[in-house]
Amino acid sequence: MTAVAFPGRTVEVATARRPHRHVNIPLIAGLTLLLLIVLAAICAPLLTHWDPIHQDLLHAREAPGSPGHLLGTDQLGRDVLSRLLYGARIDLRVGVLAVLSPFVIGTLLGLVSGWFGGWLDTLIMRIVDVVVAFPFFVLVIALVFALGAGTSSIYLAITMVGWVAYCRIVRGAVLVAKEQEYALAARASGLPTWRILFRHLLPNVVLQAIVYSMSDIVLTILAIVTLGYLGLGVPPPTPDWGSMIEDGQQFLLTQWYLATIPGIAVVITGFALALIADGLVEQFGRR
Amino acid sequence: MSALLEVHDLSVDIPLRHGRLHAVRGVSLRVEAGEAIGVVGESGSGKTIMLRALLGLLPQPARIIGGSILLDGVEVTGMPAGRRHAALTEAVSMVFQDSLTALNPVMRVGEQIAEVPRHRLGMSRTAAHARAVELMDSVGIPEPERRYRAYPHELSGGMRQRIGIAIALSTQPRLILADEPTTALDVTIQAQVLDVLDTLRGEQQLGLVLVSHDLAVISQTCSRIYVMYAGRVVESGGAWALLGHPRHPYTYALLQSVPDPDAPVHRLLTIPGQPPDLTALPTGCPFAPRCAFAKTACTQEDPPLVPVTVTGEAAQLSACLRWDTAAHWPQWSEPSETDEPKLGATS
Numbered sequence A: 001m002t003a004v005a006f007p008g009r010t011v012e013v014a015t016a017r018r019p020h021r022h023v024n025i026p027l028i029a030g031l032t033l034l035l036l037i038v039l040a041a042i043c044a045p046l047l048t049h050w051d052p053i054h055q056d057l058l059h060a061r062e063a064p065g066s067p068g069h070l071l072g073t074d075q076l077g078r079d080v081l082s083r084l085l086y087g088a089r090i091d092l093r094v095g096v097l098a099v100l101s102p103f104v105i106g107t108l109l110g111l112v113s114g115w116f117g118g119w120l121d122t123l124i125m126r127i128v129d130v131v132v133a134f135p136f137f138v139l140v141i142a143l144v145f146a147l148g149a150g151t152s153s154i155y156l157a158i159t160m161v162g163w164v165a166y167c168r169i170v171r172g173a174v175l176v177a178k179e180q181e182y183a184l185a186a187r188a189s190g191l192p193t194w195r196i197l198f199r200h201l202l203p204n205v206v207l208q209a210i211v212y213s214m215s216d217i218v219l220t221i222l223a224i225v226t227l228g229y230l231g232l233g234v235p236p237p238t239p240d241w242g243s244m245i246e247d248g249q250q251f252l253l254t255q256w257y258l259a260t261i262p263g264i265a266v267v268i269t270g271f272a273l274a275l276i277a278d279g280l281v282e283q284f285g286r287r
Numbered sequence B: 001m002s003a004l005l006e007v008h009d010l011s012v013d014i015p016l017r018h019g020r021l022h023a024v025r026g027v028s029l030r031v032e033a034g035e036a037i038g039v040v041g042e043s044g045s046g047k048t049i050m051l052r053a054l055l056g057l058l059p060q061p062a063r064i065i066g067g068s069i070l071l072d073g074v075e076v077t078g079m080p081a082g083r084r085h086a087a088l089t090e091a092v093s094m095v096f097q098d099s100l101t102a103l104n105p106v107m108r109v110g111e112q113i114a115e116v117p118r119h120r121l122g123m124s125r126t127a128a129h130a131r132a133v134e135l136m137d138s139v140g141i142p143e144p145e146r147r148y149r150a151y152p153h154e155l156s157g158g159m160r161q162r163i164g165i166a167i168a169l170s171t172q173p174r175l176i177l178a179d180e181p182t183t184a185l186d187v188t189i190q191a192q193v194l195d196v197l198d199t200l201r202g203e204q205q206l207g208l209v210l211v212s213h214d215l216a217v218i219s220q221t222c223s224r225i226y227v228m229y230a231g232r233v234v235e236s237g238g239a240w241a242l243l244g245h246p247r248h249p250y251t252y253a254l255l256q257s258v259p260d261p262d263a264p265v266h267r268l269l270t271i272p273g274q275p276p277d278l279t280a281l282p283t284g285c286p287f288a289p290r291c292a293f294a295k296t297a298c299t300q301e302d303p304p305l306v307p308v309t310v311t312g313e314a315a316q317l318s319a320c321l322r323w324d325t326a327a328h329w330p331q332w333s334e335p336s337e338t339d340e341p342k343l344g345a346t347s
Helices: A025-042 A080-116 A118-133 A136-147 A151-177 A181-188 A193-229 A241-249 A257-284 B047-055 B081-091 B109-119 B125-138 B157-169 B187-204 B215-221 B239-244 B249-256 B323-328
Strands: A004-006 A009-011 B005-016 B019-031 B036-040 B063-071 B092-095 B175-179 B207-212 B224-229 B232-238 B306-311 B314-318
Touching: A025 A080, A025 A257, A080 A118, A080 A151, A080 A193, A080 A241, A080 A257, A118 A151, A136 A151, A136 A193, A151 A193, A181 A193, A181 B092, A193 A241, A193 A257, A193 B109, A241 A257, B005 B047, B019 B036, B019 B047, B019 B063, B019 B207, B019 B224, B019 B232, B036 B047, B036 B187, B036 B215, B047 B063, B047 B081, B047 B092, B047 B175, B047 B207, B063 B081, B081 B092, B092 B157, B109 B125, B109 B157, B125 B157, B157 B175, B157 B187, B175 B187, B187 B207, B187 B215, B207 B215, B215 B239, B224 B239, B224 B249, B232 B239, B232 B249, B306 B323
Parallel strands: B036 B207, B036 B224, B092 B175, B175 B207
Antiparallel strands: A004 A009, B005 B019, B005 B063, B224 B232, B232 B314, B306 B314
C-alpha cells in the first residue's frame, strides 16, 4: 500500500485503493420503488381515464375489480385508483417541498451554531429547545389551525417545526468536525470563514442530514395525511391519501378497502424512502 | 535583527470544572529564518497546545493568559483577533500528525493544495492548478498531475503527509510548525518526509519548529532543541551539546530510555511514575518526584532556567538545581546498577 520513492526514480506499489464495488441492494431497491411511485404519479392520466373528482353516485362504493374500476369507487362514486394516483402527486410534492426548506434552514443554522458557538449557539439552541418541547404533531396541527388549512400553511408549519431536527444533527456533526485536523488546517491556512464552512465542513456533515431527511419525508407525508384526516390538509375535493383514509374510515366495516388502499400506499412510500436512507448510509457512511 | 519567531513567557490555561489546568507555563523560544528547532517531551507535556497557541487555534476553552509572541519582532499577541489571525496565517503554516484526518476526506488533494492560492492569494484557476502541481512536485510526489485528482484515502501515508506539507507550503509561509509529522509513518517513510522538510528549509530559508517525542527524529533535523516537561521548558540548547551533555535529569532520562541496539544486554529503561497533574502541580521542581537525583531542595521551589555551559554557538539552559552534578550521573552508554531503583529497568 505504500509508495516507495527513491530520489529521481519511483517504484510504485498500488497506491490507489480500489473502490469496493459491491451491489448496494437497499439503495437500488428503494430508488426503484420510489421511481415506480413517482412514475405512476406523473403518468396518472395515462394509467387511468377517470377524473379523480368526477362523481358518479349511481356507482358509489363499488368493490375493487368491478368493471371499469380496478380498485373500486368511493362513497361518491369516484374512482379510487385515479384518486390514489392523483393523490400521490399532491402528497409527494408537498412531502418533498415541505422537507426541503426545513432541511436548508436547519442545516445552515446548525452549521453556524456549531462553528461559531458562544451566544449565537446558545440563542439558536434555546429556540430549538422551545420547539422540541412540543410534540411534533401537536405543534404542526396548532400552527396549521392558526394559519388556516391549505398547502401553503402546511409548508410553513412543517418548516417552522421541522428545521430543529436538522439543526441539532448538523450542529452535533460540526462540533465533531471542527476539531478534526482538516478543519484546523483550513483555519490555519487563513481561508475565509464562509469557504471553510461550505467547502470543508458542509460536505462532511451534510450526509447525516440527508439520511435523516429520508425518514423526515415519510414523517412529513404522515403529517400531511394526518392533517388531511383532521380536515386541516389539502382542501377537498382535491385527492390526497389523508382525506381518502378519512372518507373511507366510516365504511371500515363494509368497504374496508376504501381506507386500507391509501394506507398501504403510505406504507409502501415510507418503505421505499427508508430503504434509500439505509442505502445512503451504506454507500457513504464512515470509510 | 529580530528573529522570525520569538516567544516570551507564553502561558496557556485551560479552565476546567475542578480547577485550572496549566497546560503551558512560561515557555520562551526563538526561531531564525532557515533554522530548524525541535521541541521534545512526552505526551501531555504541552507541546501541541503550545503550537496551537502560536497559531491562535487553541481548542475551547483554553486561553493564552500571559506572554508574548513576536513575528519578525512585531508583537502579535496584543492585536485584535482578526488582524492577529491574518498576520499569523500569512506567515505561519502547520503540518499535522495524522495526515488522514488532516486532509478533507471529500475533496481531491490537488484542490486542497490549490485552495489557498486560488482563494486567498487571488490566482486564476489555471495558475492555482499549476501552482498545486508544482508544490506536489517539490515535496516529491511522483506524477503530480495524476495525483491531483486523488482523494486522501486513495494515497499512502507517506504520500498523504507530503500532500499535508504541500498544503502547508501553499500559503507561502516563512515558518512551518510541524506537530509530530512523522509519528504516524514507518521509519523509511519518516526519513523521506524529514528529508523533504529539511530540503525545503534549506532552499526557501523557512523556519521550522518540529515537535516530537522521538529524539532520533529531532536530532536528525534540528540544530537546537527545547525539552518540555509539565508545560515548561526544562532544558534547551544546541542539539549536539544537549544530547551529548544533558544538564537536566529529565533529558538525561529521556536519552537513557532510547533503546541502544549495540548494548550487549538489551534493557529498555523507562522513567518511573507519571507526569504531574497539571491542575495541581507539586511545589518545587515538577520532575522531582520521578527524579533519581532529587534532593530536598528540589521540592522547595521550581528551579529557574539558568545558563549552564556555552558549548559552541548556542547557550545551553537548564532548569535544574543540581545541573552541576551532571558530570557524576551514570553515563548513559553503560547503565549501571546504582540508578536502577529510580530510573528503573523494566526487563
